[in-house]
Amino acid sequence: MMPSIEVKDLKKSYPKRISLPFRRVEWVEALKGISFKVRKGELFGLLGPNGAGKTTTIKILTTLLEPSWGSAKVLGYDVVSQAREVRRRINLVAEGERTLYWRLSAYENLRYFASIYYVPKDEAEKRIRELLQLVGLWERRNDLVMGFSRGMKQRLAIAKALINDPEVLFLDEPTLGLDVQSALFVREFVERLVSEEGKTVLLTTHYMAEAEKLCDRIAIIDGGRIIALDTPENLKRLVSEGETVEIRVRNLRPEKVKEIDERLAVSEEDPTHGTLLLRGNLDEEDLPRVVERLIRAGAKVLSVERVEPTLEDVFIKLTGRALRD
């Protein structure tokens, strides 16, 4: 069966600086040759820290950017030479809240986007009603978007992205900056889109729990490269059970952590209490030695706990860094 998305050796470089008068252009490699396939009806996640290349990948797949090398196909159509065919069949929830017209109402926004996606008028009216009801904004349809909360804007952005009933939906950090309730709504909604409507979804996130809960398969991306690709369960198997440790310390500067042990990374920083939560994959023999080194470095060890491995531990194991770094 033809994959919904097929990416082969994709590379992308951006010009960084044009310094006059020499007109010297420096190129920054955002993608260094990534390849993956997404099956029809799959919820596929791109997980990685900021600047890893997630948004660049989505922009190439949604025809907003041209790759420097390699190829990408969506539903069998090349994203460069058949961009228009791709655009008819996909839609995108872009990162950030300013992807809608704030001076238009919710209804006017959807009607506008229905028109530029060439949705027939009668069908558009029906779909706008359904979508606004589905995202819980039907009662507020005539209100200007500028009066909406961040969560409401994101719900409307999702409704907008479904206006052309796309076969493939791209979601770029869909829960970024949302309150807990709105984020939960978005996650459940995305799950339903895949399980009930059979949509193919490619989602980028840097929230590990989100990727773990939602995605059928996850590609972990770092520095423009895919460093692991599998189901969440298989990825977590990369870290041996019982190996993961969480150590909460006080009086330790984050930059000192790597000097103590390369396998440790800062998972959380609490400036109010002056504490750091360190995570790492350490076996039985190493743990006492690491704790001793922490104490010798002047840190006060508050707790040491063995925990279930998460995708963050996979990331730490593969890169030596926590996802937040």
Place this chain on the structure above:
Amino acid sequence: MAFLAVMEKEFRMFFRYPLRVVSSVLVGLVFLVQFVYFGQAVLGGRYSSILHASTGVGDYPTYALIGYVLWWVSVSPMEASVWGIRRELQRGTLESNVASPMGLLEMVVSLALSWMLMDSAIMAVVFLTGVIAFGVSLSWVALLKALPIVGLAFLAFLGSGLVFAGLVMVFKNIGPFAQIFEFLVLFISGVFFPLSTLPAWVVSLSKLIPLTHSASAVRKLLVGMSYLDVTGEVTWLLVLTPLYWLASYALFKWAERTARVMGYGGY
């Protein structure tokens, strides 16, 4: 139709800022009044035989009013390209439009057309106010006769203004650069004074500007001359319009490709 949706959206958003609408009309009137009184002061009265001899229109308010209104409309596609696209970039909505099947070219042309129609509505108010305030005598027949020329002029204005759509996608903030052109057009296309007062090389240069010919043709028709009297101007417009559209299209395609390499955002 996608272009109708873009136009409807632009009109809705424009008229949701009532102060902006009123201010636009007032700005139009303030500049007009200043230019007309300044011109009359220089000429020593409202009628000038020199003006009549070189342009066919001797009444200065009539001369200035027509040129001024057409200038305002002529630069609106340029303004739409520069400020309209910039606003989409700042709002973060440009990529939502580009990623749709409508595509960027249709969006930009629709945006320019919307702005030109909005400016035409504002200028219609300014024009009527000017006609009444300065006692300009015009006939409905002459106005109707001028409409085909105005339509042709609009096509030429759109083509020339869209040159800037390509530039704004690559260079982003070109507002001040575009304003130089706007005022250059005002200066060398015979809006407030006849071209005969300018050096020969400037007059030659002015022939490349659609406003020069459209203002001249509309003035002649509004003072009662026939289509035969404006064949020269119409020929120029018919030659310039496709040239500007072709140049705009080529520049736009280059800019679109460049933007797809560098990214549309990052304003």
